[in-house]
Amino acid sequence: MRKITIVGAGQAGLQLGIGLIDQGYDVTVVSNRTGEQIREGRVMSSQAMFGTALAHERNLGLDFWGDACPAISGLGVNIADGQGGRALAFDARLDATARSIDQRVKMPLWMGEFARRGGRLDIREAGIADLERYAAESDLVIVAAGKGAIAGLFERDAQRSPFAAPQRALALTYVTGMVPLPHRTGVSFNVIPGIGEYFTMPSLTTTGPCDIMFFEGIPGGPLDCFGGLAPEQQLATFQELLRTYVPWEAERCTDLALTDAGGTLAGRFAPTVRKPVATLPSGAQVLGLADVVVLNDPVTGQGSNNASKCAAAYLAAILDHGDRPYDAAFMELAFGRFWDNAQSATAWTNAMLGAPPQHVLELFGAASVNPRVASRFVNGFDDPRDFFHWFMDPVAAQNYLAAIAS
Structure with a gap:
């Protein structure tokens, strides 16, 4: 043997x-x-x-959890406009349910x-x-x-x-009390141009079902602010940042509590x-x-x-x-x-991790009005190889946009 x-x-x-x-x-x-x-x-x-x-x-x-773990049935993308609103948004269902344990x-x-x-x-x-x-x-x-x-x-x-250095300052918090997304349970992926990203997802933790809040901040920017915070301080900082940068997410987070004393994390790596x-x-x-x-x-x-x-x-x-x-x-x-x-x-x-090039902005714009484009982007999270057929290359992107418009 x-x-x-x-x-x-x-x-x-x-x-x-x-x-x-x-x-x-x-x-x-x-x-x-x-x-x-x-x-x-x-x-x-x-x-x-x-x-x-x-x-x-x-x-x-x-798979020992089954329905005890909340299903992630879709993924929504929001691009902040820098003035408290969204420049664009789209949402699509995943072909196969995802989960976070x-x-x-x-x-x-x-x-x-x-x-x-x-x-x-x-x-x-x-x-x-x-x-x-x-x-x-x-x-x-x-x-x-x-x-x-x-x-x-x-x-x-x-x-x-x-990259020789970290590209984001990272911080996550496990919470209860978040208002569910209006359309389906899933990931909410929010891009704050020039500043960073904010995500949420339903999960299963040691105390039961919960939601995970996750900030990624460009180093040196306003989201790079989580070093040395106690858990309750980190949660309070999250809520303040939501009100400032993604107020549509803040509306879901007015009555939050930490899942447990170990439910926060912060750090960075290259x-x-x-x-x-x-x-x-x-x-x-x-x-x-x-x-x-x-x-x-x-x-x-x-x-x-x-x-x-x-x-x-x-x-x-x-x-x-x-x-x-x-x-x-x-x-x-x-x-x-x-x-x-x-x-x-x-x-x-x-x-x-970089600023989106013009062809990606055009693809995101198309996804906001065309469910077919939105679905393809969302399901690429499961198999990123597909992005190289239409998303990563400007010529392929233009060909794809022309094909779906015809």
């Missing part, structure tokens, strides 16, 4: 570990926290997961399920010496957690990483693609997974989706590889299967 060790008990690490256990592999997952510690800790993300990523979970029997709810249950199916959990803060030991004991070591010294093992891929193979001091090689190798800004909500897709790609690559050695060539091949999809999500996400 081939032995695989996965360092990191998040979306990708546990999904891959459970998939491998089901196929008869000997799998250890390393976590720096117990399930109880995760559940009692602070929120970690906003995690809107679309149809393709959720299907990977269902295929492994990992607080990782404090999901990961403890998945850790228990992994152990129930026969996996081993090793609770420790893994360092370089631990990776060396895992490499000596295992046929393959996969790193799905990239903090501390471990993060420095994976070299930044300069050709695929256009979007980065890293090379997938890292070499330990001994010469042993390990493979990076999900955010360790492709870390996108959350402006397009691709993080958990990329993690699920990466786990699925690596699972397929391992199963296809059979009994052959897990050498660097295999690791590059496994990453390549993921990158074939992730490069589209990465390029689109990076583009959305």
Whole structure:
């Protein structure tokens, strides 16, 4: 039986570990926290997961929430006009329902399920010496957690990483009491030109159904203001910013309460693609997974989706590889299967961090009056590869607009 060790008990690490256990592999997952510690800790993300990523979970029997988690049936886009109104707006239904489950709810249950199916959990803060030991004991070591010294093992891929610094100051708050959207449950995506973005989405947290509020501010701008705030202060700041920049959203948020003391998060990071193979001091090689190798800004909500897709790609690559050695060539091949999809999500996400070019403004304008265009944009969040056929290139955009007008 081939032995695989996965360092990191998040979306990708546990999904891959459970998939491998089901196929008869000997799998250890390393976590720096117990399930109880995760559940009692602070929120970690906003995690809107679309149809393709959720299907990977269902295929492994990992959908334990069903209707307990609010459905995300659509996505609405609003562009602020800078004067308290909207320059344009559109809304469309998702072809496949999306969901957001607080990782404090999901990961403890998945850790228990992994152990129930026969996996081993090793609770420790893994360092370089631990990776060396895992490499000596295992046929393959996969790193799905990239903090501390471990993060420095994976070299930044300069050709695929256009940003050396954070492009947004990030802050999210989990709340109850938000008035639902008038048309359908879903994501509200608000663009404040030159300042940043604001999102909402329904979710399931440790205390039950809730909504997530999420600001992304251009560094140094008026939304870059969340450092050092206590949870109640962060919520109050959110409400003030809504009244100033997106008053139509403020109307939904007059009677909010925090879900819990750990329901806020703030920080920033530089979007980065890293090379997938890292070499330990001994010469042993390990493979990076999900955010360790492709870390996108959350402006397009691709993080958990990329993690699920990466786990699925690596699972397929391992199963296809059979009994052959897990050498660097295999690791590059496994990453390549993921990158074939992730490069589209990465390029689109990076583009959305900049000022929209003229052809994108024209497409958004068309979406505000044409449901067909709105639906195509909204469903691109599930499969960003489609954007390269009509959205990312000015000529393709003009051809598309001409085709729908004829």
